[in-house]
Amino acid sequence: MNWILKIAPKWLTKIDTFLRINYVWIWATRIHLMLYFCLLLTLFFALIFGIYPLDIKNLLNVRDISNYYIPLLIPAFLLMGFYVFQAVLFNPDKRYTRGKNWHSIVVFLCMQLGMFLPFLIPFSTAVILNVKIANIVSDEEFIKDRNSFLTCGFYLHNASDYFGYYENDDAYLKSDNKIYFEPLFRRNGQNYDDYEKKALRDSIYFHKGVFKNNRPKLYRNANVTTDDLYLNSEFLKNPFIKTKLDSAVLDFYIEQNINFSDEVAVNQIGKLNYLLSKYSYFDLIDATKIINDKKNNNYIGYNFKSSTYSYNNYENYDYTADYYYNSKLNDLNSTLTNIVVAKANFIPRSISSFISVMFYVTYFLTVLILLFKWINWKQFLLFLLIIGVLLALIGVFEAIFSFRGFLILNIGLLFLIVGFIFTFKSYVSKTFKWWNNQWSIFIFLFMPNIFIFLLGYFSVVLNFWHWDYFKQKYYKNQYNGYDWSWQYTEEFYKLQSQVSFYSFHSGLLMFVLLLPFLHKVFMRLHALPKRS
Amino acid sequence: MDDIFELRINEIELALANDDLNRVSRRMMDLTHDFDCSADQKMESIIFREKYNLNKELGKSGNNNQVLKTEYANLLNSVKNIHPNLLVLNNQSEIICNATDISKTLGSFVLQKISLQLQRGKIIGLVGENGNGKTTLLRVLSGEITVDDGTVEYFSGITKLTTWEEIKTELAFIPQRIERWWGNVYDYISYNAAIKGISGDENIYATNFIIHRLGLSNFKNHSWSQLSSGYKLRVEIAKTLVWNPKVLMLDEPLANLDLMAQELLLQDLKDLTASLKHPVTLILTSQQLHEVETIADTVIFLKNGRSVFNGNTDDLEKLEQDYTLELDGKFTYHDLAKCLSDWKVKIEKNSLGYTVLMDKSHSVKSFFEILLSNNLELTYFRNISNSTKKLFNDKY
Numbered sequence: 001m002n003w004i005l006k007i008a009p010k011w012l013t014k015i016d017t018f019l020r021i022n023y024v025w026i027w028a029t030r031i032h033l034m035l036y037f038c039l040l041l042t043l044f045f046a047l048i049f050g051i052y053p054l055d056i057k058n059l060l061n062v063r064d065i066s067n068y069y070i071p072l073l074i075p076a077f078l079l080m081g082f083y084v085f086q087a088v089l090f091n092p093d094k095r096y097t098r099g100k101n102w103h104s105i106v107v108f109l110c111m112q113l114g115m116f117l118p119f120l121i122p123f124s125t126a127v128i129l130n131v132k133i134a135n136i137v138s139d140e141e142f143i144k145d146r147n148s149f150l151t152c153g154f155y156l157h158n159a160s161d162y163f164g165y166y167e168n169d170d171a172y173l174k175s176d177n178k179i180y181f182e183p184l185f186r187r188n189g190q191n192y193d194d195y196e197k198k199a200l201r202d203s204i205y206f207h208k209g210v211f212k213n214n215r216p217k218l219y220r221n222a223n224v225t226t227d228d229l230y231l232n233s234e235f236l237k238n239p240f241i242k243t244k245l246d247s248a249v250l251d252f253y254i255e256q257n258i259n260f261s262d263e264v265a266v267n268q269i270g271k272l273n274y275l276l277s278k279y280s281y282f283d284l285i286d287a288t289k290i291i292n293d294k295k296n297n298n299y300i301g302y303n304f305k306s307s308t309y310s311y312n313n314y315e316n317y318d319y320t321a322d323y324y325y326n327s328k329l330n331d332l333n334s335t336l337t338n339i340v341v342a343k344a345n346f347i348p349r350s351i352s353s354f355i356s357v358m359f360y361v362t363y364f365l366t367v368l369i370l371l372f373k374w375i376n377w378k379q380f381l382l383f384l385l386i387i388g389v390l391l392a393l394i395g396v397f398e399a400i401f402s403f404r405g406f407l408i409l410n411i412g413l414l415f416l417i418v419g420f421i422f423t424f425k426s427y428v429s430k431t432f433k434w435w436n437n438q439w440s441i442f443i444f445l446f447m448p449n450i451f452i453f454l455l456g457y458f459s460v461v462l463n464f465w466h467w468d469y470f471k472q473k474y475y476k477n478q479y480n481g482y483d484w485s486w487q488y489t490e491e492f493y494k495l496q497s498q499v500s501f502y503s504f505h506s507g508l509l510m511f512v513l514l515l516p517f518l519h520k521v522f523m524r525l526h527a528l529p530k531r532s
Numbered sequence: 533m534d535d536i537f538e539l540r541i542n543e544i545e546l547a548l549a550n551d552d553l554n555r556v557s558r559r560m561m562d563l564t565h566d567f568d569c570s571a572d573q574k575m576e577s578i579i580f581r582e583k584y585n586l587n588k589e590l591g592k593s594g595n596n597n598q599v600l601k602t603e604y605a606n607l608l609n610s611v612k613n614i615h616p617n618l619l620v621l622n623n624q625s626e627i628i629c630n631a632t633d634i635s636k637t638l639g640s641f642v643l644q645k646i647s648l649q650l651q652r653g654k655i656i657g658l659v660g661e662n663g664n665g666k667t668t669l670l671r672v673l674s675g676e677i678t679v680d681d682g683t684v685e686y687f688s689g690i691t692k693l694t695t696w697e698e699i700k701t702e703l704a705f706i707p708q709r710i711e712r713w714w715g716n717v718y719d720y721i722s723y724n725a726a727i728k729g730i731s732g733d734e735n736i737y738a739t740n741f742i743i744h745r746l747g748l749s750n751f752k753n754h755s756w757s758q759l760s761s762g763y764k765l766r767v768e769i770a771k772t773l774v775w776n777p778k779v780l781m782l783d784e785p786l787a788n789l790d791l792m793a794q795e796l797l798l799q800d801l802k803d804l805t806a807s808l809k810h811p812v813t814l815i816l817t818s819q820q821l822h823e824v825e826t827i828a829d830t831v832i833f834l835k836n837g838r839s840v841f842n843g844n845t846d847d848l849e850k851l852e853q854d855y856t857l858e859l860d861g862k863f864t865y866h867d868l869a870k871c872l873s874d875w876k877v878k879i880e881k882n883s884l885g886y887t888v889l890m891d892k893s894h895s896v897k898s899f900f901e902i903l904l905s906n907n908l909e910l911t912y913f914r915n916i917s918n919s920t921k922k923l924f925n926d927k928y
Contacts, residue, residue: 097728528696
């Protein structure tokens with residue numbers, strides 16, 4: 001990496017010299033150069049995408065951001081490979097240094113950071129684009145526009161999926177509502193009849209002919225919650241919209257009894273036209289033409305074709321929606337969704353997931369590289385060969401005799417115990433023995449996964465996750481009555497996932513804390529005289 | 533201690549009088565390094581050495597060297613005036629390593645019952661033909677391979693270093709094939725000092741000292757690929773000596789060097805291992821017998837895995853009552869045999885010329901006389917009676 005120093009500013013050269021003569025174990029990781037190089041590239045790309053012009057009428061979405069992010073991953077991976085090469089060039093550990101064993105912890109962290117840093121380049125690009133999208137309109141302005149859109153969308157019959165057709169009260173109550181709600185009520189010890197009364201009061205169904213030649217009132221289906229009305233699953237999880245959505249819009253959905261006068265409809269469609277001119281390149285909607293068309297025809301939504309209710313009228317399907325405005329509204333909805341997603345998430349969710357995956361990938365790569373630095377590469381290859389053959393054999397036996405994980409877990413536990421014994425022997429041994437070394441390698445690689453392995457052993461072999469305390473009766477609605485079974489509560493599954501999470505991560509942490517000991521073991525093994 | 537100081541001063545004054553600035557610059561550095569001289573004096577000695585190397589590189593002698601000579605005289609006077617103390621007076625007779633009856637079998641080769649002692653600041657030359665166990669012995673002593681029999685004991689009673697991991701922090705082994713390194717010479721040497729715990733200003737001083745001391749001033753910014761094999765070896769020695777190892781093992785260091793480079797390297801090794809501040813025990817293997825003998829305190833001659841000689845070269849004469857002479861000249865084997873026909877001698881023809889073995893009933897002087905009287909003109913002559921070279925002879 002000396003070429004970096006040639007083009008580096010003086011302060012970096014000074015840092016390089018300072019680290020080399022004072023903290024050589026950090027210097028050897030080349031983290032300072034990587035930090036400088038990656039930050040420089042990150043800033044460069046951030047600047048490029050910072051000045052990249054965004055068009056509000058043709059806005060990038062998360063997938064579009066990925067189109068920039070993914071190509072930048074290629075140089076990021078190459079840079080990571082280059083860093084690995086650099087990090088193994090200088091290997092003070094094999095030179096019988098007079099350093100401290102705890103240095104290995106810092107070295108590990110530096111190396112992981114060094115491998116992780118290249119991913120800042122595409123990451124910053126995504127963040128910059130996302131921030132730019134989020135700030136393309138101010139929060140206040142956007143909330144206003146979004147509220148307009150959510151409200152006036154109803155005037156164009158756009159949300160018919162959330163309303164059902166029922167011939168009478170009984171049909172409505174015995175529909176999905178009952179099947180869905182009754183077991184829940186029973187489970188919670190509540191009275192379903194009370195609910196039915198409330199549902200009848202709050203939910204009005206649409207019946208053919210009632211609103212003939214008038215624009216129908218649309219009422220909420222009882223099993224559609226307020227949250228569902230956010231139209232898009234992204235919105236359900238979206239903290240931005242949940243906290244900032246104007247209460248008037250919520251009231252609108254809850255009350256639902258809207259006066260659909262022509263005047264109000266024209267006004268609302270006018271708002272839509274404003275949004276269309278602001279957020280898209282589409283032509284504006286002709287309000288008068290649509291209202292006249294709706295008045296002269298009794299249209300129903302796509303949902304009404306459902307064969308369950310034996311009402312199937314393809315002729316009356318609202319083709320006008322497709323003709324006049326569906327694509328426009330979808331596009332508008334998509335643009336507004338992109339903005340709200342960007343406002344709600346500083347980092348696009350798919351990218352933040354990738355980054356967290358890379359954290360674990362770089363962790364385990366660092367484990368391997370550190371091992372590679374501490375041992376002879378031939379011993380490393382021998383270990384891969386042995387473990388490969390062993391795993392293949394265990395896999396074959398597992399498959400043939402259907403051990404369902406019992407064999408591999410029991411062998412794993414046995415190896416763990418034997419491995420610890422031999423690793424301790426390595427620590428006190430006076431001559432080098434290849435099998436001591438192999439067992440130490442096994443323990444080294446096993447250590448980050450030790451707790452999750454033990455949890456797996458407890459779960460599969462000892463049936464650890466069998467706690468009656470967390471069981472509850474689960475009612476299921478059958479046509480001939482109700483049935484129930486014992487099932488675990490939600491808390492149980494939460495507990496299970498938390499225990500797994502902490503087992504896994506405490507293993508990762510413990511490995512790092514045990515590095516000084518493992519370092520000592522391998523340095524002792526490295527120093528021992530060999531037979532030839 | 534005063535004697536040592538005076539000896540050093542005299543040595544430098546003599547070299548200065550003879551205009552041997554190369555020697556002056558090197559020994560001046562050694563003097564300021566070993567004795568409690570001021571930081572300025574130490575730095576001056578390094579700068580002057582750098583100047584000398586630069587002048588040499590640029591071919592600027594004459595006036596430039598005259599100026600340098602004056603500067604050296606001034607520096608020497610300032611050192612003489614303050615009469616500094618010796619920084620550390622190490623026990624030169626300390627036994628660093630005791631190897632007893634070590635045996636090792638590697639395939640069909642057997643190293644048999646070798647015993648030796650490594651004394652602080654002393655030089656041991658391991659000589660012998662190819663495949664006779666020199667490198668194997670070095671590998672055993674460096675803890676690279678185990679012994680089948682016998683013991684190798686380091687620092688017994690001197691330090692608390694007991695495990696190989698600890699012992700190896702004080703040993704340095706430079707193999708014949710030098711590993712590639714990265715960066716430039718300065719950074720590489722500084723890095724090696726740092727990993728051995730020499731940090732801060734001490735690191736800067738130690739790096740500069742060894743670079744200029746070993747004549748690498750003009751190469752400090754060179755990379756591996758820009759150096760010749762001779763300078764690669766120098767860099768390797770520099771990166772080792774910079775952290776003051778207690779034992780330095782060199783496997784065939786002279787193999788790729790020209791005669792001048794060999795002489796210079798051996799002189800530097802002799803000076804640096806005899807450092808008063810950080811004496812180094814040096815073991816080197818070589819086939820350049822004469823050169824090794826000139827600097828080694830002890831020579832071990834290995835033949836077929838056995839030690840056929842282990843001691844001072846002066847002891848060799850006691851082995852035999854014969855003279856072994858090497859010679860060549862403008863004459864034939866027949867001329868030489870005819871000339872020595874009355875003497876009890878054995879004459880062998882070899883690539884260098886002739887090897888003559890004669891008993892001590894005649895002196896070397898009479899040998900010359902008889903050649904002269906027969907008009908045999910010599911072009912090369914060497915008395916190897918007290919050289920291990922004669923051990924190559926089959927009778928050993």
